[in-house]
Amino acid sequence: MSSTTSKYDIVVWGATGFAGRLVAEHLTSHYPAAELSVALGGRNKSKLRRLAAELTGESDQAEIPIVVGDATDPASLREMAAQTEVVCTTVGPYTTYGTALVEACIEAGTEYCDLTGEINWVREMIDRYHDEAMAADVKIVHSCGFDSIPADLGVKLLQSYAVEEFGDPCEFVQIYLEDGEGGVSGGTLASAAELFEAAATDPIARETLSNPYSLAPPGERHGVDTGEQRRPQRDSIRSIWTAPSPMAAVNERVIRRSNALLAYPWGREFRCTEVIPTSAGISGAAAAGGIALGLGVGTAAMKSRLLRRGLRRFVFPEPGTGPSKAEMESGHFSVRVIGRGTTTDGPFTVTSEIGAELDPGYGATARMLGEAGMCLLRGETESPLDGGILTPASGIGDPLGDRLRDVGFAVTAGEW
Ligand SMILES: NC(=O)c1ccc[n+]([C@@H]2O[C@H](COP(=O)([O-])OP(=O)(O)OC[C@H]3O[C@@H](n4cnc5c(N)ncnc54)[C@H](OP(=O)(O)O)[C@@H]3O)[C@@H](O)[C@H]2O)c1
Incomplete structure (x- = not known):
């Protein structure tokens, strides 16, 4: 994980998008500012400022910070990754916009989770970055929404x-x-x-x-x-x-x-x-x-x-x-x-x-991604792996079920 002196706990990258806004809304309204510092990340400064003002009104936060970058500008992604412990990203399609951020997070030692269902891209990430992420002890956890x-x-x-x-x-x-x-x-x-x-x-x-x-x-x-x-x-x-x-x-x-x-x-x-x-x-x-x-x-x-x-x-x-x-x-x-x-x-x-x-794809997905990010941030994981290109079950595991229960999900296991 990146240094404990990072400026932010979590950056919601893609906060101005449909799913990203819901993730930002969940994190800023569910967790008090004193407990969690969230920044809104995206490419459009004025859109981010408008969103920050709206979400500030709906939460106890004095002012929600923004981080501006572009998925096509790797230097801006490196700068963002270096400022945070965890990135929750909703910038897709991931095949087009995702790779440089994975690379930046591994380099910065920043934990990462996303919403991708693009398995062609996940396969590419596995083949290119699994060993590097393992060596760097960085968890890159894909598919943290309704899939999968x-x-x-x-x-x-x-x-x-x-x-x-x-x-x-x-x-x-x-x-x-x-x-x-x-x-x-x-x-x-x-x-x-x-x-x-x-x-x-x-x-x-x-x-x-x-x-x-x-x-x-x-x-x-x-x-x-x-x-x-x-x-x-x-x-x-x-x-x-x-x-x-x-x-x-x-x-x-x-x-x-x-x-x-x-x-x-x-x-x-x-x-x-x-x-x-x-x-x-x-x-x-x-x-x-x-x-x-x-x-x-x-x-x-x-x-x-x-x-x-x-x-x-x-x-x-x-x-x-x-x-x-x-x-x-x-x-x-x-x-x-x-x-x-x-x-x-x-x-x-x-x-x-x-x-x-x-709603599975949005209301529920936003909480799933946000809570996956919280597990990574707090180290609430039951996993034999400290890093790699991971899945929710292998990279986080059962503690994610507890967090989902706490935010209103039914999570049960028993005899049939
Ligand atoms: N796994 C699941 O269950 C699940 C559920 C929902 C969504 N998803 C996935 O989540 C992703 C997002 O979906 P969505 O509906 O939220 O999409 P969206 O509304 O189109 O949002 C995309 C976001 O990406 C940003 N973006 C685009 N190009 C960028 C660039 N060059 N640099 C930085 N940011 C850029 C957009 O910024 P602007 O606002 O500036 O345009 C926007 O914030 C999709 O891949 C989708 O398949 C998965």
């Missing part, structure tokens, strides 16, 4: 419970996006488009999307898991139908990386699948078929260069915009994990759940 904290931490909490209660981890877990309602921002859709853009042009990005173990350490990018569920299926644990999940490609790879970085506590044969549950019977099968079809059409559209560009230009909301306050206030989500294991006494089934009465 509920799935990744949910599996970790479930496995901790299984080991505690049954003495063994589960060899198979299924992640269910059980319930969810929320909106999507221009920035998120731009980042999704960037992932498809990369897959069209970059062979490593294509390999990252096709290999279920692509985020594992080099030399360990193989295993028994066959990858995402692609069709409606009868569930092997509950008597219901399930559909493919749009986030499975990201979350499953992040979870497999967690297992690898933690030195395979869940075994080399460990398997995980993320799905959307529907219901039993014909109506459940039809609903799962409808979701699978919709996802297939959406993916095909994003794979076509022409359609992708058309969607970005004419359909997707502009970067900087997102769901309305009313949409966010009516949002909610629940991610359930169910795992099966076996002991000498026979099989067991355990479960965990992470959920909140908050």
